[in-house]
Amino acid sequence: MRHEGLRPPRESRHTTGLALIPAELPCPACGGPIDGDTEHLVAALRASESRFRAAFADAGIGMALIDTDDRVIEANPAFAAMLGREVSELVRMHIHEIIDPEDTPRRIYRELVRGERERLRVEKRLKHRAGREVWSRVTLSLIRGEAGEPLYTLAMVEDVTEQRQLGDRLAYQALHDPLTRLPNRTLFFEQLDALFQPSEPAGTDRVGLCYVDLDGFAAINETLGHHIGDQLLVAVAHRLEHGFARQDGRLVARLGGDEFAVLVTDSQGDDQLAGIADALIESLERPFEVAGHRLAVTASIGVVERPVRGSTPTDLLRDADSTLYWSKADGRARWTLYDRDRGADQLTRHLLATALRPALERGEFTVEYQPLVGLSDGTVRGAEALVRWRHPRYGTLSPDRFIPLAEESGAIVPLGKWVLEESCRQARRWLTEFPDTETFVSVNLAARQIWDSDVVADVAQVLADTGLPARLLQLEITESAVLGPGGRPSQALQELADMGVRLAIDDFGTGYSNLAYLSRLPVHVLKLDGTFISAFRDGGKPLAGRRAGADEQIVGAMVQLAHALGLTVTAEGIENAAQAERLRLTGCDTAQGWYFARPGDAELVAAILRERRAV
Ligand code: C2E
Ligand code: MG
Ligand code: MG
Numbered sequence: 001m002r003h004e005g006l007r008p009p010r011e012s013r014h015t016t017g018l019a020l021i022p023a024e025l026p027c028p029a030c031g032g033p034i035d036g037d038t039e040h041l042v043a044a045l046r047a048s049e050s051r052f053r054a055a056f057a058d059a060g061i062g063m064a065l066i067d068t069d070d071r072v073i074e075a076n077p078a079f080a081a082m083l084g085r086e087v088s089e090l091v092r093m094h095i096h097e098i099i100d101p102e103d104t105p106r107r108i109y110r111e112l113v114r115g116e117r118e119r120l121r122v123e124k125r126l127k128h129r130a131g132r133e134v135w136s137r138v139t140l141s142l143i144r145g146e147a148g149e150p151l152y153t154l155a156m157v158e159d160v161t162e163q164r165q166l167g168d169r170l171a172y173q174a175l176h177d178p179l180t181r182l183p184n185r186t187l188f189f190e191q192l193d194a195l196f197q198p199s200e201p202a203g204t205d206r207v208g209l210c211y212v213d214l215d216g217f218a219a220i221n222e223t224l225g226h227h228i229g230d231q232l233l234v235a236v237a238h239r240l241e242h243g244f245a246r247q248d249g250r251l252v253a254r255l256g257g258d259e260f261a262v263l264v265t266d267s268q269g270d271d272q273l274a275g276i277a278d279a280l281i282e283s284l285e286r287p288f289e290v291a292g293h294r295l296a297v298t299a300s301i302g303v304v305e306r307p308v309r310g311s312t313p314t315d316l317l318r319d320a321d322s323t324l325y326w327s328k329a330d331g332r333a334r335w336t337l338y339d340r341d342r343g344a345d346q347l348t349r350h351l352l353a354t355a356l357r358p359a360l361e362r363g364e365f366t367v368e369y370q371p372l373v374g375l376s377d378g379t380v381r382g383a384e385a386l387v388r389w390r391h392p393r394y395g396t397l398s399p400d401r402f403i404p405l406a407e408e409s410g411a412i413v414p415l416g417k418w419v420l421e422e423s424c425r426q427a428r429r430w431l432t433e434f435p436d437t438e439t440f441v442s443v444n445l446a447a448r449q450i451w452d453s454d455v456v457a458d459v460a461q462v463l464a465d466t467g468l469p470a471r472l473l474q475l476e477i478t479e480s481a482v483l484g485p486g487g488r489p490s491q492a493l494q495e496l497a498d499m500g501v502r503l504a505i506d507d508f509g510t511g512y513s514n515l516a517y518l519s520r521l522p523v524h525v526l527k528l529d530g531t532f533i534s535a536f537r538d539g540g541k542p543l544a545g546r547r548a549g550a551d552e553q554i555v556g557a558m559v560q561l562a563h564a565l566g567l568t569v570t571a572e573g574i575e576n577a578a579q580a581e582r583l584r585l586t587g588c589d590t591a592q593g594w595y596f597a598r599p600g601d602a603e604l605v606a607a608i609l610r611e612r613r614a615v
Contacts, residue, residue, distance in 0.1 A: 062136070062157035065143075068113050068150055070095045082136070082159050084129035098126050109140070115150040118142050123160070135164040177254040179230055180237030188253035188261055192313045195265055208267035208305040210277050211320035212240075215298045215332040217258035218410065224293065231290045233258065236297065243283045244276065261320075264305075270337065273305040277335035298333035300324055305337070325350040352397075353405040360415055364390050367422050368599035371608060371615060372442065372570060372592050375584040378614030382440035382474065384592060385423035386599045387415070403446065412446045413453045419443060420458065424466040424473060426602050431472065434609045442474040442504065447481035456495045463499075470500035476527065478506050479518070489521050497522030504570070508532075515558070519565035526562050528555065530573020530593070533583070556586040563587065 056063055062079030064072050075090040083090070083098060090098075112120050120140040125133045137158045145151045175187040183191075195207055214236065221229035233254075240260055245252040249266040262276060280301060287296045302323030304316055319338045327336040359365065369383035389397040406412040420443050427441035449455050463470055475496065482489055482505070497503060504525035505518060509532035518526075532555065559569050571583045574593030583591055596615045597604065608615055 062155075062159070064090070064155045064157065065152050066095060066155060067152045072098075073152060079157055082128075082134055082157065083126060099124055100127065112140055112142055112153060113150055115142060115144065115148070123164075126157075133161070134159060135161040177237075180234050180254050182237050182241060182260070183251060183253040185253070185255050188251065188255060188263065189313065191251055191265070192263060192316070196308055196311070196313055205309065206267040206269065206305065206307050207311075207316065208264035208273040208276070209303070209316055209320050210262040210264075210273065210280055210335070211255075211302040211304075211317075211324045212260040212262065212280060212299050213301075213324055213328070214258040215300055215328075217297070220295065220297075228291055228293060228295075232288055232295055232297065235288045235290055236260070236284070239283055240280070243279065267305055270305050273303050274335075274337065277301050277303045277337075281333070281335060300327035300332045301335035302327060303335050303337045321350060352391075352402055353409050353411075356402065356406050356409065356411040356415065359389065359391070360411070360418060364392070365415065365418065366390060366601075367419055367426070369423075369426070369441070369602055369605050370592055370599040371597045371605055372590050373596045373615055375580070375588055375591050380437075380439065380605065380608050380615060381590055382442055382472075383605045384442040384476070384599075385419060385426075385444070387419050387444075407446050407448055410448060410452065412448050416444075416446055416449045417453075417458055417462075421462050421466070424462050424468045427472050428466045428468045429602070430606065430609065431468070433606065437609055438472065439605070439609060440472040440474050440502070441468075442476055444476045444506065445481070447478070450477065450481055450490050450492055456492050456499075459496060459501060460499060471502070474502040474504055474525065476504045476506040479508065479510075479514075482518075482521065482523075494522050497524075507572075509558075515561055515565065519567065523567065525568050525570055526558075527570045527572055527592075528558070528588075533571050533573050533579060552582060552586065555583075555588075559587045 056074070056076050059076055059078055062076065062082045064075040064079050067073050072090050072093045072095065075087050077087055080087045080090055108117070108120060108122075111117050118141065120138075122138050122140075124136050124138050126136050128134050137160050139156045141154045141156075143151050143154055175184060175190075176182065177184040192207075217229065217232075220232060236258075237252075237254060237260070240252050240262070244250055244262050249264060251261075251263040251265065253261050253263065255261050262280065264273065264276065267273060281299065284297055284299055287294045289295075302320045302325070304320045304323060306316070323336050323338045327334050330336065366388050367385045368388055369385060371380045372382045372384060373379065374381050387399050387403075389399075389402055391397050403412065406415050423441045423443045427439065430437070430439045445455065459473070459475075462468075463473065477493075482493065493503060502524045503522060504527050505523055506527050507529040508526045509529045515526075532551070555571075562569050568589040569587075570590040570592060571588045572592050574580050574583065574591045574595045576595055579593075580591060580595055597608070
């Protein structure tokens, strides 16, 4: 008879040792004494047992033997330490005192114990004596008797609590905004994507989104500092979360910066979303107390509501973004419901606005120059600097598309300064190459440059850096930018004029056109707006003749008055010879327009100057 396999003691006589082979080994099959043939085998087994025992006791990971009745037969010190117990305590303990019975995948474990599988790897929460949980990775191996019958299981247990906690923390961090602790963009998009999965059960077939952006948050950051700005965001997030996230089917997330989203995953329709948007506006009405400051904030909200079918998360976000922009454009502190007809073009505007500053850093802007021509002799007197955006995706964008956005966002201040530098540097080069022509450069100044930046210091610095004489710089300002919020002109104008810089009123004829008033300011030039001149265009044709004649008389009178007040006059938008001739006859001093030259690179102006030709 062969005696193979190990037999565990039915009743352990040892409490701390591992008695796999008792001294008096009865034959497991017949119960009688083992005969001489087996002595060699027994000796070998003893040797292997003591090796196993040593490995078991000294192992760095927890080990335990568990019998088929789920009781611990043996445990090693590492396992006991893991659970805050003594080895002796563990022996004969039922595993449910260590593992939450609810937590065990009973079926698979029973399969193992019944001998239907050899090995099992699970992650389990074990109970520490002190009551806390110990996360462990457990490998269970079945040990069989000589007839292949299951005898007991050997458990190898690794404490992974720290890894697990770290993992949880990382998972939390990956899905939450560290500042406000709200769900972040990633979690928001995960939930949104899940909504649009076709497998979603019926009932969640409409979705709503309120896309919230605080108004004037950048100003708070700039004036009070980022620290206060951050605290304000936390306070806003808190209010939004308490007001709107506590119901099923709602998610309040921070999408970045001062942008938040309220996602309604089981929308009932437009009316429900309108109600939420109203409540959002109302919830922000009460001022926030932040670090001793009482801060009033408003928000602009874009609202989109639609069936899930036939739409995508990308569409939803894109439309919410456009709608948010409409709220901003319509005066802020309001919500707007998405209207398909309002044009997707507006989205591009919003995208462009945020792309402005990075584009400036990447050097995507260039300046073109358009000659300003003396009407008496057709020579170039100067050139207007006109900025262009060489956008990598949209091609060259004209200033009408991005200057208003830059004004709104404040990006006009660095952009305008860059244009000023670039233009003055260029004018200085013309002066070097053509010292006797005294070609000036005329640079547009935006209202925000005059009122929100130290334009006097900037101009002085640029002139000093480039070496351009002040008399060769002209600054163009619109009428509305001349007058500040209080209806008073900016002090900066006088200081600029005192430096010797020439000031021109741009687009004259489109605003108040109060010549008498303007003449009291340090202004030197009037630029008559192109639309004003356009009536001259078809002046020769009979039908338009009467109106053109009237306009011509107005322009003539205006030029005379301007001259009487000591101002020179430039006409913009001259597209043909007839217009040029009529304007010359009305006494206009200089002119600008496609008829003479389209805006072009600096070399265009240099080429004309080089040939000393009239244009
Ligand atoms: P603006 O200062 O009145 O500039 C004249 C505009 O008329 C330019 O348009 C010019 O290209 C265009 N123009 C010139 N000749 C003709 C013509 O014969 N017919 C017609 N129809 N148009 C003509 P552009 O370059 O698109 O600039 C538009 C506006 O953008 C400018 O109007 C100015 O207000 C603003 N802008 C341009 N560059 C800057 C800048 O660097 N800073 C600021 N703040 N504004 C700028
Ligand atoms: Mg201009
Ligand atoms: Mg103009």
